[in-house]
Amino acid sequence: MSHETSADKLVYMANQIGKFFASQGAEEAIDGTLVHIRKFWDPRMRNAIIAHLDAGGEGLDPPVRKAIERLRT
Amino acid sequence: MSLVHETDYGTPKSKSEKTVTLTIDGQPVTVPEGTSIMRAAMEMGTQIPKLCATDMVDAFGSCRLCLVEIEGRPGTPASCTTPVGPGMVVRTQTDRLAQIRRGVMELYISDHPLDCLTCSANGDCELQDMAGAVGLRDVRYGYEGENHVFAKKDGAANQNFLPKDESNPYFTYDPSKCIVCSRCVRACEETQGTFALTIAGRGFDSRVSPGMQESFLGSECVSCGACVQACPTATLNEKKVIEIGKPEHSVITTCAYCGVGCAFKAEMRGEELVRMVPYKNGEANRGHSCVKGRFAWGYATHKERILKPMIRAKATDPWKEVSWEEAISHTASEFKRIQKKYGRNAVGGITSSRCTNEETFLVQKLIRAGFGNNNVDTCARVCHSPTGYGLGQTYGTSAGTQNFDSVEETDVAVIIGANPAAAHPVFASRLKKRLRQGARLIVIDPRRTEMVQGPHLEAAYHLALRPGTNVAVVTALAHVVVTEKLYNEKFIRERCDWSEFEHWAEFVSLPKNSPEEVAKISGVPAETIRGAARLYATGGNGSIYYGLGVTEHSQGSTAVMAIANLAMCTGNIGRPGVGVNPLRGQNNVQGSCDMGSFPHELSGYRHISLDEPRHLFEKDWGVTLDREPGLRINNMLDAAVDGSFKGIYIQGEDILQSDPDTTHVSAGLEAMECVVVQDLFLNETARFAHVFLPGSTFLEKDGTFTNAERRIQRVRKVMAPKNGYADWEITVMLSNALGYPMQYEHPSQIMDEIARLTPGFANVTYQMLDERGSVQWPCNDKAPEGSPIMHVSGFVRGKGKFIVTEYIATDEKTGPRFPLLLTTGRILSQYNVGAQTRRTDNSVWHPEDLLEIHPHDAEQRGIRDGDWVRLKSRAGETTLRAQITDRVAPGVVYTTFHHPDTQANVITTDFSDWATNCPEYKVTAVQVSPSNGPSRWQEEYEEFSRLSRRIAPLEAAE
Numbered sequence A: 001m002s003h004e005t006s007a008d009k010l011v012y013m014a015n016q017i018g019k020f021f022a023s024q025g026a027e028e029a030i031d032g033t034l035v036h037i038r039k040f041w042d043p044r045m046r047n048a049i050i051a052h053l054d055a056g057g058e059g060l061d062p063p064v065r066k067a068i069e070r071l072r073t
Numbered sequence B: 001m002s003l004v005h006e007t008d009y010g011t012p013k014s015k016s017e018k019t020v021t022l023t024i025d026g027q028p029v030t031v032p033e034g035t036s037i038m039r040a041a042m043e044m045g046t047q048i049p050k051l052c053a054t055d056m057v058d059a060f061g062s063c064r065l066c067l068v069e070i071e072g073r074p075g076t077p078a079s080c081t082t083p084v085g086p087g088m089v090v091r092t093q094t095d096r097l098a099q100i101r102r103g104v105m106e107l108y109i110s111d112h113p114l115d116c117l118t119c120s121a122n123g124d125c126e127l128q129d130m131a132g133a134v135g136l137r138d139v140r141y142g143y144e145g146e147n148h149v150f151a152k153k154d155g156a157a158n159q160n161f162l163p164k165d166e167s168n169p170y171f172t173y174d175p176s177k178c179i180v181c182s183r184c185v186r187a188c189e190e191t192q193g194t195f196a197l198t199i200a201g202r203g204f205d206s207r208v209s210p211g212m213q214e215s216f217l218g219s220e221c222v223s224c225g226a227c228v229q230a231c232p233t234a235t236l237n238e239k240k241v242i243e244i245g246k247p248e249h250s251v252i253t254t255c256a257y258c259g260v261g262c263a264f265k266a267e268m269r270g271e272e273l274v275r276m277v278p279y280k281n282g283e284a285n286r287g288h289s290c291v292k293g294r295f296a297w298g299y300a301t302h303k304e305r306i307l308k309p310m311i312r313a314k315a316t317d318p319w320k321e322v323s324w325e326e327a328i329s330h331t332a333s334e335f336k337r338i339q340k341k342y343g344r345n346a347v348g349g350i351t352s353s354r355c356t357n358e359e360t361f362l363v364q365k366l367i368r369a370g371f372g373n374n375n376v377d378t379c380a381r382v383c384h385s386p387t388g389y390g391l392g393q394t395y396g397t398s399a400g401t402q403n404f405d406s407v408e409e410t411d412v413a414v415i416i417g418a419n420p421a422a423a424h425p426v427f428a429s430r431l432k433k434r435l436r437q438g439a440r441l442i443v444i445d446p447r448r449t450e451m452v453q454g455p456h457l458e459a460a461y462h463l464a465l466r467p468g469t470n471v472a473v474v475t476a477l478a479h480v481v482v483t484e485k486l487y488n489e490k491f492i493r494e495r496c497d498w499s500e501f502e503h504w505a506e507f508v509s510l511p512k513n514s515p516e517e518v519a520k521i522s523g524v525p526a527e528t529i530r531g532a533a534r535l536y537a538t539g540g541n542g543s544i545y546y547g548l549g550v551t552e553h554s555q556g557s558t559a560v561m562a563i564a565n566l567a568m569c570t571g572n573i574g575r576p577g578v579g580v581n582p583l584r585g586q587n588n589v590q591g592s593c594d595m596g597s598f599p600h601e602l603s604g605y606r607h608i609s610l611d612e613p614r615h616l617f618e619k620d621w622g623v624t625l626d627r628e629p630g631l632r633i634n635n636m637l638d639a640a641v642d643g644s645f646k647g648i649y650i651q652g653e654d655i656l657q658s659d660p661d662t663t664h665v666s667a668g669l670e671a672m673e674c675v676v677v678q679d680l681f682l683n684e685t686a687r688f689a690h691v692f693l694p695g696s697t698f699l700e701k702d703g704t705f706t707n708a709e710r711r712i713q714r715v716r717k718v719m720a721p722k723n724g725y726a727d728w729e730i731t732v733m734l735s736n737a738l739g740y741p742m743q744y745e746h747p748s749q750i751m752d753e754i755a756r757l758t759p760g761f762a763n764v765t766y767q768m769l770d771e772r773g774s775v776q777w778p779c780n781d782k783a784p785e786g787s788p789i790m791h792v793s794g795f796v797r798g799k800g801k802f803i804v805t806e807y808i809a810t811d812e813k814t815g816p817r818f819p820l821l822l823t824t825g826r827i828l829s830q831y832n833v834g835a836q837t838r839r840t841d842n843s844v845w846h847p848e849d850l851l852e853i854h855p856h857d858a859e860q861r862g863i864r865d866g867d868w869v870r871l872k873s874r875a876g877e878t879t880l881r882a883q884i885t886d887r888v889a890p891g892v893v894y895t896t897f898h899h900p901d902t903q904a905n906v907i908t909t910d911f912s913d914w915a916t917n918c919p920e921y922k923v924t925a926v927q928v929s930p931s932n933g934p935s936r937w938q939e940e941y942e943e944f945s946r947l948s949r950r951i952a953p954l955e956a957a958e
Ligand code: SF4
Pocket: B184, B187, B188, B192, B194, B195, B196, B197, B210, B220, B221, B222, B223, B224, B225, B226, B227, B228
C-alpha cells in the first residue's frame, strides 16, 4: 500500500479504528472511536482529520465521521 | 573481587515437600524426599568425590567415584544414584572407600594426558580436583597399552586417537582428554533438549560423538554451551579460555539479547572478558543459556565499533570526528534552533529496548521535560505494542501473567505466532523439558517450526493457518469452548462480568465463527481446530505463549484480546502452569514500555492526560508537562515528510532497518534537519544522521533490564566504557546542554526516582536487587516480595473483560500480481537486525537471509534450491536466495530480516495494527520470480551506504 497523502492515511487509520469499535455495538462505534483517537493521536493528527472533515470528509465511514465531529469539542 | 563460585550439589533438587532425616558421618541432616545421598551430604557441606554427577542433570552412576557405605546395606552404593532413606546411617569416607576411589582414579589417569601445567583447564578441572581429593599419589599403569591419548603408537597411527574438533567457533572438543562421563550428552538432552550428542561405541571404544560422527559445526548442535559447562575436564573448553587463560574474578549480570533475560557470570581477567557462564541462581534461566548470550559478545570490541562522536552538516558529507563537548553542544544548539524556528513539537526521540530501564527513563524524561513535548516512542511500537493495549483492556496490566518457572507446571502449552526455539531459546529448552515429561503442545503458526516436530518432541496439533487469520482461528477455538460448554463457569462468575461473558459467548457462537467456516479462510481443517480447543480447555493447566506472529498484524491488538478471552473463559489465569505470556523480543522491551516510552503515557502505564500522575511528575521534575499525547514513530516520520517534524534523538535503535516500508522511513529521515543516532555501530539509520554519539555496551554500565516475565535484574559494569561514557551519562550531558539540568552520579539514583514515581516499582532499590538477585513487578507495599504470577485472586482491572473480537481481513490481499503471502521471522544465531550478532562468529550459522518457498510454488516458477530470486511486493522489491522446503505451506513464503543487504522491510508495507500502529510485518502479498542477482535498489543502497559511512581523516593537529 502506498498512501497518497497524509490525509488519506489518517482516514484509513480512523476507519480501521472505527471498524473495531463498530464490532463492539452501535454505541461503542462512535464513542469508542472518539475516545481512542483522543487518547492516542497527537493534536496535529487530530487537527488534520478535523480539517479533512471540514473539507468534506471524503472516505470517512459514517460512524467515524460522527466521532470526528465530536472530536472538535 | 573474586570468582563467584556456585556449589555443585551433584544432583538436581528434589521438589518433594516431604522430608527425610538421616545421619551422614555422624551428623543428622534433613532433606526433601527423593534427594540423593550425594546432595544431602553437600547440603551439610561434605563433598563426596564425584566425576559423572553434576546438579544440572540427572545422576547416571557411571564413574563409581562417589561410593559410600550405608549401615545395614551390603557393598558400596553410588551416592549420586541412591536416594536418602529415613534413619539411614551413611559414611562418606572409610579405608575401603578411599582405596576403591584411588583405584578408580588411577584407571582414569592412566588413559589421560599428563600435561596439566599447559592444559587450558588447569585449575578448573574436576579430574585434577578428584585426583587430589582421593589422595592419588602414583599411577602404576603406563601408556604402553591401548590409549586414547597419543596420535601415534609404536610409530604407527593410533586407531583409538581422535584429533581435536575445532569446528565450532567458540569451543573445542579434544577427545584425548575425555573421561566419557556423559555429562555433556545428558546436558544436551536434559538441559538443552537438542539431543546432538551420543556416546558412540561401547566399553573402551566409547566416545562422545556429535550426531553421526560429525563435527560439532556440521551436527545438530546449536552451540548453547550446556555441554561445555557440564564437562569436568578440558575436553570441551571455551576457545577464549584457551586463548586468554583462566578468569580471576566474576560479576553477575544479565544478557542483553532477548527477552528471556538470562543471568550470567561475566568471568574476567582484569578488564578483559574471558567468558560468560550462565548463572544457576538466575531465576529466568536457571543456569542455562543460548549461543547469543553465552558466546556472541565479541561485537563489544569489534573493529567497526565507533568510539568517538562525529558530526556532519549533510548526510551526504563524510563524518568528522569531534570531542564530546563539541558533539553535545552542537546537538543541543541544533535542537534549540529547530524548536525556535519550527515550534516546540518539531522534535522528538526514540528510547531503546536494548538500553537499561534507567537509560530509557532518562530519554523520555529528556523529551518530556527537556524538549517540552511528548514525542517519544520506542521500538516496542513495532513489536509488542498490541500486547500492552490488548492485555491492558482485558486484564488491566500491559504484561505477561506468569514467571518462566510456571512452565514446569503446565499441562497444555499453546504457542501462537512464535518460534521460541529460535527467538527465546532458553524458554524453549525449559518448555521442551516439560513436554518430555508428558505435557502436550499446540502450535498455531503458518510455518512448521522447530517446535512442531523435533527430537523427542511432537506437537499434538499444528494449526498451519494462513498468515493474517489469527483472530479468526483463536475466535474459532473460543467457539468450540463455548458451544461445547467447556468453559469454566465458576471462574467466570467469580472473576469476570457474567453479562459481558454472555454477550461475548453469543458472538463467538455465531456460525461464522465456527471451525467449519473459519477453515475456509484460514486453511486449518475444522477438526484440527476442534481438537486443539478441546485439548486446551480440558487438558489440565493450559498456558498460552505468543510472539510477534500475533502482534504484527493489522488486527494485532484484537488477536491479543482474543487470546485473553480464551484464557479467561477456560479459567487459565492466576496460578502456576497457566496464563497468557507474550514472548518479548528484545532484552528490555518490557522495561522500555514500563518506563513511559510511549507518547501517550507516563511510566507505569498512566495516560498523560490524567492529572494526578502528571502532577506527580511535574512536581518531581519541576516543569509543566504537555497533557496531550505526542507522536508515535510512524507519525513522526509522516510529520517529517509533511514538514512539521525536524529533529530526532534516537538512542540504540535502528529504525531504518527495523521499521516497515524502508522507503517511507528514509523519506522521513531525509526530511529532517537534525538526526542524532546514539549507537555502537554506524547502523542503517545513521546513513541519514547528522550527529553520531557512540554508545556503550551492557558490559560497560550499571542498570537494570526487565525481561518478559516482568523480572527486574541488574546489569553490572565489568569494564570502563570504551567510548568514554555510559548511555545514561550521554543523555544527562545532552539534557544539561539543553538547559534542563539532570544530576545523577549513579543509575541507582535514577531507579530511586523511578520507584518514587511508579507505583509498580515503589519498593525496588538496587540494594534489594543486590540482596535478592531479582524481583518481578509489581513490587510495592501490596506485594513486597514482587509478583511472580499476576491476577491471583482477581484481575488488576477488577473484573476481567470479555471483548468481542470480530475478524476483519487485512487490506493487504493477494491477487494475480502478488499471489503469495510473505511472513517473516528469526533464527537462533542472529538477533533482530543483526547489528551485534553479524559482528560475531555467529555468522557461520547464518551467512545470509534465505527465502523459504514450498516445492510446489518453486516448481511453478522454475526456481531451484539456492537460486537467486526476486521478491516483489506493492512497496518494493529485493533479491535473495531461495530455500525450497515444505516447512511453509503452498502459497506462503518466509524469510528472516537479519541482514541489511536483504532489507526484507523494503518489501513490507505500512499497514499497521488498528489500535497501536504496530506494523503488519507478518503479512505481505508478494510475487517471487527467478533473478540473476541483487536488485538495482540493493546496488544503489550499497553505494549510498559506502558513501554515507565515510569518516574524514583527522586533520593534523596545529
Ligand atoms: S553446545 Fe548445546 S546443543 Fe551443542 S552439543 Fe553442547 S549441549 Fe548440545
